[in-house]
Amino acid sequence: MAKVYTISSGKGGVGKTFFSINLSRALSLLNFKTLLIDFNLTTPNVSINLGLGNENNNIHKFLRGEIEINDCIKEYEDNFYIIPGSLDIKDLIYISTEKLHNGIMKIYDDFDYIIIDSAAGIGKEALEALKASEEVIIITNYEKSAMFDSYRVTKVLDNLDIKTFGIVLNKIKKDIDYVNAEKFFKKKIIGIIHYDENVQISMNKGIPLIDYNINSIASRDIIKIAEKITGKELKIKNSFIDNILKIFKWK
Numbered sequence: 001m002a003k004v005y006t007i008s009s010g011k012g013g014v015g016k017t018f019f020s021i022n023l024s025r026a027l028s029l030l031n032f033k034t035l036l037i038d039f040n041l042t043t044p045n046v047s048i049n050l051g052l053g054n055e056n057n058n059i060h061k062f063l064r065g066e067i068e069i070n071d072c073i074k075e076y077e078d079n080f081y082i083i084p085g086s087l088d089i090k091d092l093i094y095i096s097t098e099k100l101h102n103g104i105m106k107i108y109d110d111f112d113y114i115i116i117d118s119a120a121g122i123g124k125e126a127l128e129a130l131k132a133s134e135e136v137i138i139i140t141n142y143e144k145s146a147m148f149d150s151y152r153v154t155k156v157l158d159n160l161d162i163k164t165f166g167i168v169l170n171k172i173k174k175d176i177d178y179v180n181a182e183k184f185f186k187k188k189i190i191g192i193i194h195y196d197e198n199v200q201i202s203m204n205k206g207i208p209l210i211d212y213n214i215n216s217i218a219s220r221d222i223i224k225i226a227e228k229i230t231g232k233e234l235k236i237k238n239s240f241i242d243n244i245l246k247i248f249k250w251k
């Protein structure tokens with residue numbers, strides 16, 4: 001039976017899609033069969049950030065009742081599966097967002113983890129993703145307005161009796177003392193992800209950061225979070241050449 005987490009935020013552009021992709025990739029490397037669902041229906045970005053085109057079988061078609069949920073599952077890497085969104089704006093009509101929950105129930109037993117990349121805030125589409133998950137991970141940048149907006153999401157979740165698994169602070173430029181953030185949210189900070197220039201490079205290349213550079217700081221931060229979630233440790237195998245380059249600080 002899969003554990004289902006929705007990745008949510010108060011504000012847009014804080015790193016939900018980047019985190020969803022790389023958390024899913026880290027879980028797959030830890031040998032957990034993982035499915036990432038692009039449920040940001042108005043601006044779906046998962047396939048673009050994974051170097052794919054407009055996939056014919058997508059979540060929009062499923063939400064219109066044209067195909068089964070199983071038909072839109074695509075294997076991206078070993079243990080890493082995705083359900084992409086349609087990039088065609090015409091596909092936004094006649095969709096029933098409430099079909100997500102039932103769809104997930106049908107594939108529940110086929111995966112260890114299901115990660116839902118959602119829209120920001122608490123609009124209809126975002127709420128559907130939140131309701132379909134067991135627990136929610138909220139990602140925010142460490143700045144006042146983003147933190148306040150995220151706090152509002154945690155309150156809505158509390159009112160809906162949906163568990164917040166924890167908060168992730170993203171784009172952190174220096175080490176921060178996150179005790180205050182924990183006090184502010186009254187929720188656990190499950191990790192911080194540093195600001196990392198490789199994020200944009202990997203996204204533009206259409207590769208998960210973890211595949212582009214597993215040793216970059218944000219990759220390591222996300223792997224740490226995946227290890228916390230699973231209780232399993234990822235052994236990163238550096239090649240002999242990599243180790244030599246590192247000894248001489250050429251890498």
Ligand SMILES: Nc1ncnc2c1ncn2[C@@H]1O[C@H](COP(=O)(O)OP(=O)(O)OP(=O)(O)O)[C@@H](O)[C@H]1O
Pocket residue numbers: 009011012013014015016017018019040043045118119120170171172193194195196197199200203218
């Ligand atoms: N740790 C990081 N370091 C540097 N840049 C980052 C980091 N995380 C995300 N970004 C950048 O922030 C931008 C937004 O990221 P992303 O698309 O993942 O956000 P989002 O929350 O999914 O946005 P939306 O609400 O529009 O769906 C991208 O340009 C990405 O490269």
Ligand SMILES: [Mg+2]
Pocket residue numbers: 016017018040045117
């Ligand atoms: Mg996004």
